[in-house]
Amino acid sequence: MSNKLLLPNRYKTIGWYIFIPATILGIILLFTDFESFPINAKVFAVFNEELLGKGGSFNIIQTNITPTVVGILFIMGAMLVSFSREKTEDEFIARLRQSSLLWAVFVNYVLLLIAFAFIYGMAFLDVMIYNMFTILIIFIIRFNYILYRNSKEMPNEKYNQSAASY
Amino acid sequence: MKNTIKVQRAIKGLTQEELAQKTSVSRQTINAMEANKYVPSTVLALKIAKVFNIPVEELFILEKND
Numbered sequence: 001m002s003n004k005l006l007l008p009n010r011y012k013t014i015g016w017y018i019f020i021p022a023t024i025l026g027i028i029l030l031f032t033d034f035e036s037f038p039i040n041a042k043v044f045a046v047f048n049e050e051l052l053g054k055g056g057s058f059n060i061i062q063t064n065i066t067p068t069v070v071g072i073l074f075i076m077g078a079m080l081v082s083f084s085r086e087k088t089e090d091e092f093i094a095r096l097r098q099s100s101l102l103w104a105v106f107v108n109y110v111l112l113l114i115a116f117a118f119i120y121g122m123a124f125l126d127v128m129i130y131n132m133f134t135i136l137i138i139f140i141i142r143f144n145y146i147l148y149r150n151s152k153e154m155p156n157e158k159y160n161q162s163a164a165s166y
Numbered sequence: 167m168k169n170t171i172k173v174q175r176a177i178k179g180l181t182q183e184e185l186a187q188k189t190s191v192s193r194q195t196i197n198a199m200e201a202n203k204y205v206p207s208t209v210l211a212l213k214i215a216k217v218f219n220i221p222v223e224e225l226f227i228l229e230k231n232d
Contacts, residue, residue, distance in 0.1 A: 086192070092192065151194060
């Protein structure tokens with residue numbers, strides 16, 4: 001499988017440094033109705049629609065940009081973690097990546113189906129917020145968990161044991 | 167399908183790590199093949215056979231249910 005879309009391995013570490021703090025901030029935001037650490041700033045909005053009152057498009061608006069910043073950092077971090085090469089990105093890792101992506105999309109939509117059937121009203125808005133990030137989250141968990149589990153199953157090899165046989 | 171990678175490795179006195187380096191894959195891949203969790207591509211199968219200097223058929227053996 002060609003993996004021209006993947007970044008070099010070092011971006012995975014950078015990704016973790018962005019992804020983990022962004023996850024923590026994101027969780028805090030979710031539990032505080034997106035009102036903690038507000039940063040008010042003027043931003044350019046391609047499209048803006050207020051619940052009550054006027055909206056507009058292609059204008060500068062004043063708003064709390066904390067959810068925007070945290071969301072962008074989260075997605076960037078998660079993408080770096082997901083789409084960077086492993087140290088040795090070989091065919092086995094490529095297959096694991098493929099199967100984890102399939103798994104993530106599948107689990108994501110099963111969860112969404114359940115949410116569609118059983119969650120109504122404003123609560124569904126929360127489902128939509130979570131759902132923006134679940135594919136990446138499920139992928140990262142599944143891919144890295146299997147890598148970790150496989151590396152734990154490897155027997156401990158003493159390197160010099162075979163060096164003698166040369 | 168079963169394989170004799172582990173046996174061949176023992177004969178040659180190679181560690182998983184060394185075989186991995188010789189075939190430019192990760193050690194995880196060698197380990198997964200030995201545990202019958204992963205069937206390698208034709209390219210990798212040929213590379214491993216070349217390291218051990220044996221035909222692929224001696225390394226990978228079809229089983230009844232294949």
